Amino acid sequence: MLVYENQFPVKSPFKFPQEVHQHIMDIIDASPTSQFFCHLATEIPNIYVYLFEHNPLEAYTICHIFSCDQIGEDYTYQSLSSSQIHMMDQFVLKANLT
Template sequence: MLIEENQFLKNNYKLLETCLSESVYQQILELIEGSPSSFFHWKVIEEKPNVDVYLIEQNTLEKYTVCHLFSFDQIGRDFSYQSLPLKQMNFFIQFASRLDIT
């Protein structure tokens, strides 16, 4: 189930706090505040008890785009985090699509 999808506005990301665990929210907040020249697009998907947060960081000034993925369950405080440049993410998608796997 899609919880929320939007573009971050620098001073208006409190809405995301209601969807996430405190530890994931703090980590995302650090990413946003540590990259003042970036724009962020996000999507939160919940499939109980798991929650996945897709965060795309686009920085046109420094010419990069990074895909951040946070995943956690609603049971504990632990979460997993992965980050890949968009170029690597696209390669990975193309590679996986050529394989006979599901």
């Protein structure tokens, strides 16, 4: 798993909408005291961007999740706190959905 720390890859092996890139840059620019960790994944034709924002000064961690395909310009966006992600992980384990 390739993780980019405090940067978003300028040259990505995946083609995704410019709006996704701009949305990500807006999040990064809005939080100068946060650390960012980015992971890009693909399940053709879908592309997923997981952008973790960790801010120890303000005591929060958020995962910004982007989903798009390599065909159009539409994308989806969702943000989840680390506690929400942990709850979902516990739910999957308890429901034996792995």
